Structure formats: C-alpha cells, structure tokens
Amino acid sequence: MSDTSLAEVLRERGLRLTAQRQLVLEAVYGLGHATPEQVHAKVAKTAAGVNITTVYRTLELLEELGLVTHAHLSHGATTYHPVVGEQHVHLVCRICHAIQEVPAAMLNPLASKIEKERGFQVDPAHVALFGLCARCGGNQ
Amino acid sequence: MSDTSLAEVLRERGLRLTAQRQLVLEAVYGLGHATPEQVHAKVAKTAAGVNITTVYRTLELLEELGLVTHAHLSHGATTYHPVVGEQHVHLVCRICHAIQEVPAAMLNPLASKIEKERGFQVDPAHVALFGLCARCGGNQ
DNA sequence: CTAAGTGCAAAGGTTTTGCAAGTAG
C-alpha cells in the first residue's frame, strides 16, 4: 500500500490526503499488529502533535476504505492490521498474550463446513483462536 | 453446577459461600452467555442491592475456580458463560452481532493441525469466529 | 474560497481500586 494508492482511494470518495492519514497508514503497515495507542505512539515519533482522537478516526476511515482491518485479540484490546497479501488467523496465548499468525487458508475446511451447515460466512482475517502457546502450554 | 459443589470448591480454597456468589453463578448458568452488565441485571431481580463491582469480582473468581469462562465477542464485549457439558465455538455476526454456537468438536481437525505445526493448544470454548450470518450475508 | 479534517476538551461507558463496614465460618 503506497501513498499513491491511498491518495487514489481517498480521491474516489472526495476525501483528502493528509499527513496524518499517511502516517497512520504507514504505522499500521510498519507495526503489523497494533492497538490505536501503539499506532499513536509510532506516529508521534514523526509528528508529535497528532492527536489520539485523529488516530481513532483515521483507523475507522482506513477500515471503511478497506486498507486495514481490526480483530479483537486478548482482553478487549482492539488490534488493527494491514489488509495486504496473505490474510492470516491470529493465535493468541491466554497466558503470555503472544500473538502468532497462521495462514487463513488453514481455516478453509472449517469455514466451508460452517457455511454449508449454518449459512455463516467466516471472515478468517478477523478470527482469533485463543489457547496456550508452545512455551506456556508446555509448563502447564 | 449446584450450590453444593460451589460451596465445596470455595471451601477447598478457604473462601466463603455468599449469597452474591451463588446468585452470580446461577445467573451465568441461566443466561448462557452474558456480559457482566447482564449478569448484574439478572442478579438484581432476586437481590436488588448487589453491586456491579461485586459482579466483576465474582466473575473473575468463578473463572479462577474453573466454573465459568469468558470469550471476547463483538467489539470488546467480554462475555461469560458456564463451564458445563458440551463446549462450543461462537459465531459472531459482524453486522447484526447475533451469536450462534457450533459444537467445539468441529474445531478438532484444525486444532490438531495447529498443535502439530505450532505447538499451540487451541481452547475451543474461548474461540470466536467472526463473519456474516445467513441473514446479513445474504444481503451483502 | 469552502468543505473536509484536526485538535482540544469534555463526556460516555466499562472495569478496577481503596477503604470502611458487614458477615460467614
């Protein structure tokens, strides 16, 4: 996702390209996974004045534009991540809260079974699987 | 889960059986899925004076005791549910927020694949799959 | 220019904490 395409997507909707929007998008891409707070911190390194309110509003906008998505990972933390390339499923450790990713394709057999049986279309990128990671699980 | 076994589990830890703890546990069992707020409302029907703070503290305690668990369903809402009988996976619609359940066993093939490849043990009851339900998906 | 975007401050909602009063065992 380059600034050019951000500009285009914005222009299609009559919206404006601003420094803040570029910075927030770059932060999400740079961080991979991040809470609004973390995005704000990263953006602040470049442009100290950017308000957390703007970060929230921009993340919401970028999500509408299809450039980022969010997932609900541990204890209510909303985590944003880029929409790019291969989608993935998050594995969240209940103990150490470490996040791993596995290819979303692994979910396909389950997803099609659920769709057949329930008519429910699973959105793999938004899915979180909770459990115990190798390190924490080994000790329990 | 009877009051008797709640009393036993508490006694093993030197904790006390109180009316509030019985009511909160009963509320979770009666509701199936519930936010702390909903548990509080249900408890209030029997004992009006119970404080929301106590509900939060009690839910946390009951989870430590293994009597209830929680999952993170839509937009950060913490939802508690009983640990009893068949475990299930939650399907949460991103549009109407309706919740369906499917047997946790459906997750088994995926869970064992992930455990083999990553050493990560998936906890099915804590899992939420986001997507579009039959009604909302059909219209999109 | 002028409509869209931002920053600031304040409000809203949820969850946690400190402490004195209450009570189960």
Place this chain on the structure above:
DNA sequence: CTACTTGCAAAACCTTTGCACTTAG
C-alpha cells in the same frame, strides 16, 4: 472473633462527540 467479602465512591481506562480552528484541493 477475625479474616474474608461487600458496597460505595472515586479513579483509571478506552473510545466517542461537539465545536472552533485549520487546511487540502
């Protein structure tokens, strides 16, 4: 009795909203 529990009030979060100022196009 006495340590565990509760209720209350306040604080701590996280997120949203209203409004005047700023700015991209």
